Ligand SMILES: CC(C)[C@H](C(=O)O)[C@@H](O)C(=O)O
């Protein structure tokens with residue numbers, strides 16, 4: 001079986017880390033005899049917007065027909081295109097229109113990465129954030145009234161559907177049930193946000209009944225952020241709404257040293273649409289062009305992609321794909337502990353040096 | 366001039382830390398010849414709810430008429446009363462009905478307090494969170510449709526008024542303008558929350574024009590939480606919506622060691638209504654009754670109250686009130702560095718030991 005990957009570098013350092021992501025994928029593909037076909041996409045970028053006035057061509061769906069996954073760099077270049085235009089016109093559009101309702105974001109402290117938390121060692125921080133990725137607080141619903149006057153008022157609506165809420169909770173419970181610790185933290189703020197969050201709590205309680213083996217812990221987002229800093233070892237799987245998941249999946253990686261290493265998987269677990277794999281970091285205009293961006297998040301996102309593809313029920317045997325994921329992770333661990341480092345980690349290596357080092361290990365380990 | 370204080374211990378450890386707060390206020394009052402009258406309130410507590418079926422009497426406003434400030438312990442006892450009932454029936458009601466639109470929350474790392482961040486010393490973390498306290502994301506507006514069915518949908522509305530947005534921004538800009546660093550961070554999430562947050566940004570930009578001396582920095586809430594951990598020294602004043610301010614004012618104190626020390630001032634800066642001063646920590650049912658709660662947040666909140674009262678334009682000379690605030694802070698510093706400690710800080714002192722030690726210093730320093 002072969003899978004088809006749309007390669008979308010996007011903007012800024014997305015274009016610099018993508019070649020390293022591909023380099024490592026190639027090394028893994030060779031090693032494990034995986035067949036990947038690539039299709040490079042130059043739209044979903046602010047350059048494309050400058051030329052055409054939109055972020056994506058009208059036939060973007062057709063162009064991506066037949067793709068199994070999108071391997072995505074980063075999008076956004078505020079000096080050229082306002083963020084809401086570039087993001088809602090590409091990344092957020094993919095998440096919604098391809099119904100990638102799970103945003104899975106692993107958080108891990110690695111050996112060799114300076115940790116901002118005192119006295120934490122690898123193993124102390126190792127959990128998964130499961131973020132709802134299609135609804136909730138991220139909407140354009142609402143509006144303004146009495147505009148420009150003293151009594152101007154703005155209403156913003158959040159939308160939580162039963163389907164949308166249940167499916168992300170179910171995914172998180174399943175994930176927790178399959179892990180050693182079987183622990184799930186449910187983020188909420190039902191003591192302040194009085195309509196949607198009590199609903200979220202109710203659905204979580206209902207779902208918990210079907211997973212008696214999973215220990216569930218409901219926490220308000222305010223104290224939960226505090227606990228990420230004070231007690232990171234207590235977390236195993238954390239499930240959260242779109243906004244809360246966004247916050248926790250930046251805060252978590254920061255507690256583990258840097259958001260520069262964090263990967264993410266935007267999944268349609270039912271595989272009706274292609275899933276999207278991207279670093280959590282953005283396009284970083286401030287360092288673009290120097291060749292010093294850290295490619296680990298891009299490479300790790302590629303590993304998540306192989307893992308997801310390998311679990312496709314259409315595959316006779318997905319094991320090589322899962323082993324490829326594990327080997328890439330192992331190579332990342334080794335390079336972070338003891339290999340070339342980009343300046344964000346205190347070294348003077350180039351993006352390419354890190355990519356080559358990881359690819360070499362994937363070939364030889 | 367004398368001020369009248371409503372003393373509202375509330376629930377749980379609120380009842381244990383309140384006597385220490387009052388002890389220190391009395392010491393400061395004697396030392397600086399401040400006149401404070403107290404009126405003790407037993408409602409706004411879950412005990413009262415159990416007896417009467419509501420959190421506050423019908424004539425609560427009348428009973429508080431003539432009060433200049435509310436000195437508030439903590440409210441909530443989930444085993445007796447659901448949180449949304451106890452909170453919306455007391456604390457959140459005060460904030461709204463007394464239009465305490467500023468929630469001011471200082472964040473500081475003290476000598477002697479173990480910091481969860483590596484290599485941070487006192488001075489590295491010292492900023493103020495200004496939280497909008499009456500509108501925004503905290504509402505009961507919205508509802509459910511298609512209830513109990515597969516297509517169930519829940520809409521939650523957030524409300525941002527021009528008046529509500531401008532007044533909290535203005536307060537924060539004024540505050541920043543009066544400080545040495547003159548730096549203001551504006552929390553947002555306009556790239557995802559597409560109606561209210563762009564409005565918030567617009568109003569902040571407009572307000573910034575009137576404060577050319579203040580350096581303004583707009584940051585999305587996700588990366589902002591990461592920076593609290595990675596770069597806490599960069600913050601001076603941080604202004605945020607109700608929800609984002611709630612999150613940042615738990616996360617900030619956690620970065621500075623514990624939310625157990627954090628005080629807060631819920632202010633009506635126009636003094637049409639009494640302002641409310643309360644620890645950020647809650648009623649902590651798990652440690653209630655042991656006499657080991659840390660009273661510093663309560664005591665510090667009392668100092669914030671004296672400071673606010675001392676700035677009342679009706680006072681001929683507010684200096685003694687401001688000096689009382691400063692002296693209490695100094696006493697807190699000394700006791701945290703070198704005095705009795707409650708178990709949360711690794712000691713075995715009682716709540717009362719800490720209160721007495723601070724009061725003694727306030728009398729003698
Ligand atoms: C860029 C932004 C819209 C996006 C989000 O908030 O989802 C990003 O922060 C992320 O976490 O992927």
Ligand SMILES: CC(C)[C@H](C(=O)O)[C@@H](O)C(=O)O
Nearest residue numbers: 191192222452457611614645
């Ligand atoms: C108890 C809760 C409603 C409250 C809030 O979210 O405002 C608390 O967390 C706070 O920060 O004062």
